[in-house]
Amino acid sequence: MQLPSQATSLGFRRCQTIPHPQNPTFYGRNDVLQAISAAFEEQTLRPASVAIWGTGGIGKTHIALEFAHRLWSSGEYTILWIASETTAEVAKSFNDAAKGLELEGYAASNTPDKNRYLVLQWLQHTGDREAVIQNWPTVGNGRILVTCRSIFVAEADTIARSIEVPVFTVPKTAQMIHRILNKRSAPWSQLERDATNRLSSKLGGLALAIDIVAKQIKLSQRFKSVAEYVPYYEQNQEATMKRPKRGGGDPWYPRDLHNLWQPAFDNLSEDAAELMGILCFLGPEAIPSFEEATNILLESALIGINYATGIIAVHRLIQQSYFLQMTAENRLKSFHSVLVLLRTHFPSQESDGAHHFYTKWDLCDCLHQHVLAFRDRCKTPKSDGALPTDEPSFIDLIRDDACSRLADQLARYMIETQQFLQAEAALRSVLGDVDDSSLLAATIQRSLLGLYERTGRSVKACAAAEIEFKIMEQHGILEGNTLANAHSNVGYAMVSANRALEGLKHLDAAIAMAKSHPEPECYQGYNIDRFLRNRGRCKQQMKQFDDALLDFDEAEYFQDKMHGPNSHYHGEYAATFPQPPH
Template structure:
């Protein structure tokens, strides 16, 4: 099926070049390109080249256009002036941009203004700006639109193709020929480059656009205009060194994406506002844009498909979700100057990386199976050798890891987030990588990803609480991804069981008991499948389940599981082979159910094996009576699923305070930094210990954030007092550390 004639919006006609005016005039008269070619006796491809600006129109053909399209004499004279007039002759030398203006260019107004301001405000030696970003993100379209929109600010606007050193040399030859420089035919192309450099010296206030520069470092020894001109570079490489300024182009906003999709698909007029689009169409358009991750090239390809087939947004959405790989390989060769489809664009980058730096490709494959945002560098370092044992050197040597990451940044396939130093990857890049694998290979990489995450995700321990808790918070998004991979590929291994147990323990500590119970149960099922019923891993799983049932006050079921775990551990390792902490928890449960005599018997059994100085951590919830809130602080309560025990106290009153008496060697303050931030002063035993601003946690916002920890107190009773200096503050819970001095179970309110 052939593609429809590319439409041009009837806006800014006076700014359009002659070629696009001819196309617009033809479209306004309702004459198709095929009909026009038949009446003129030319091929359709030839006329398409003229209307795209790739073939120069002759005066005779221009007059024949006017005759067929009934163009009046005044308008014809204007077109002839564009073809032959003095202004046109001046423009021949001052304008060398090989692409017509994109009539469907959408949004990005603030970004274009920023480009202009950064170019114009840069002093001598800094009039170079590089637009960096992923292939298909819209870098070249930004450069084209900037050239047309701001051409009046420059004496000349000239364009070079920087795909490779060879392409750049050839482009210089073509530019020199356009400028009618005698050196354009020199055998040594470096003579041509020098002639161009001299031309720039003699013609100030020129804009040179170097498009798709493969390696900005090559430009040091090549062509850069002198300080009296301006240079705009587009490149995938995120690092351009001392060449000049740079900024990374990101995805379009959801609103811009929807406008581009619907306008390019000819489903709305170019001037139609979002508020005037029917709700049903708008909802579907936002879903399509979200699926395409707001990538301009993908949106353009989708719009071209919609225009060509007329299938409608709902059908396209279903098609994309069911046949994503094939859809991303679709190439809009007519409606876009872009040479490749989304999938092909990135596939070429993948192949180059594989050849240049195999370790980089493995990091990329790992990232392709992870949650795309906030992939922490230390997480990659801790897990990469378990993803691929051949990369153990990257785990041991951060320099090698940085080099491998740098190669990925060269192609903008991953992004480094300046606030946290974490890596991120575009969701469509992940999709293309996974879609390039057969099912067996995808399953193998999913298994390796689970192994890597299991190694990096820590077990929360009291001895290293702050460190392990913070890492669990940062890495838990990757655990959620792994759980989906485990379900999809029905993975069952010791690594899967271990990851579920560690994640269950973290969720239990967060009082997300239902989820913790599910993971503990799944770990038990896998271990029974792997080892049978009589194995130490099965005994530990039973103990974990017992604890989470106890947390939910399902004490009868908890007791059954405790007894099963203890009995199995005795069967495997004898009376001395039972975990002491398990025996303690069971004794506490007996006391909690009013069976003090039985509990004492178990404590007697524990006695010979109990550690003298075991560090314990006990949580005091925000509604515990030991926490006293001063009424003048206007403290309020809230119910929130992310809080410890799903509740918290908060205030927005400066001077608000609370205090708590506790016995132990340390204390933590647990808050929520997702929304509320403020400065607090912390005192222990009437002595100011610390002042902290919880806004410093704004880079990574979590519920149950530890905002203060002090574990070097003398053992004994203490009084904590916290005063809000400014802003707002949430008290979710306190945690008390002690040596063999847990808060009695019957007094705990958690």
């Protein structure tokens, strides 16, 4: 789009080649339009230039159209629009510009190159860095606004300023949905508002997705509300990426989401395609950077990267679109790669030898969103078809064992960081995937026990502990720290539920198992300090205060051995029984 300020002196007539009329439903981009105007005004050199960039479907074309129409309405003399996704579009755009400007030497029979050189004032709209360089005017007046997907193009040496187009926030997305549905002034129920916010969060603020989905709801006879549409969206992701057949075409942006990024997908190298497959199973943000293939995805504008932190981000709808077009073989390969990555790096109580996650909260915080995204992706309808049904043992291993253990580790971390509702939902989801009598089910019950204890639900904690212990007995686990822990868990849960006499038997058993081994094995192989602390609380509840003090003192002795002096466990002792021993 070229906007010469001295068009009359150059011999041009007033002319614009804007390809579409002004969009009456244009919404919510005044901040970007103001930033474009300010960026042009602050430049002294001509031609002034600004690039707006962002992922496909974010609304760059709509912003450029709105900017052009506003300038035209304000009296701008010449506006040239150069579409350049294909060679044919470039040729037609230059032909239209030369014809509209009535340039001397123009003829319908001219070659595209001749018409290109006839057009002295123009703007390149492209995703191709080389096309920008080859077609950039070296002299002249005016302003050039470029729209592109890649930051590499936006920050080319020929472009003075670049502006990233942000995604819509969830509230803005909800307002845009309301606007398209003509519900702005109509009262909405709380159910409908909640459903709209839920849908908005899934669309990731992508303007094209918002437009497609809102029009599907508006034009469908099947859905009477957003609340009715949301379950359909969650179960039919591929269908929801296409524009509704009813209601006519969209002159401003006729493309569907399912083919928006396909050209970029088709041109990925083998390594880049493998990396993109892995990214489909992770959370959309805060992805640790990979050395290989990253530049190809950046140049294809499929991902973004924060160079200060090395963190990758990918739009969730690009993830979804790529996942839907992957072959079953490639989905399985990516699935297994992500599983190995997450199981290897997410802290484990068993493998790390740590009793608490608080020492590794930073790592847990980085990975937990990816664990949740991985589980959600595995449960989507399309992933069922992606995994080979002729290998049920492999699927059982991956889903029922590996995924569930990963989710259980995540839930323990969320319990420690007091994300109780999310942790309980994750654990209950895991229980739906596993055999109720399996050792994995016992592990999950142990995590639920901790959750219920933290939230003061003693009766439920006691029930979870008893289920865990029963499973241990069924599997013949009759010795070792695992069984001792199960005894201690049941005993302490019973104390919390005011069943101290029953709990004492279990706590005695746990301590006896630990003390059957000499030092240091009794405290290196067993959590004897915790067993003693729990029995001290039990005896305290039974008003056997002298015996309780003896257990607390012995727990202090082992705490020094295991954790050193002045650990946070010593604080637990003081809070439990603040008076010094008599």
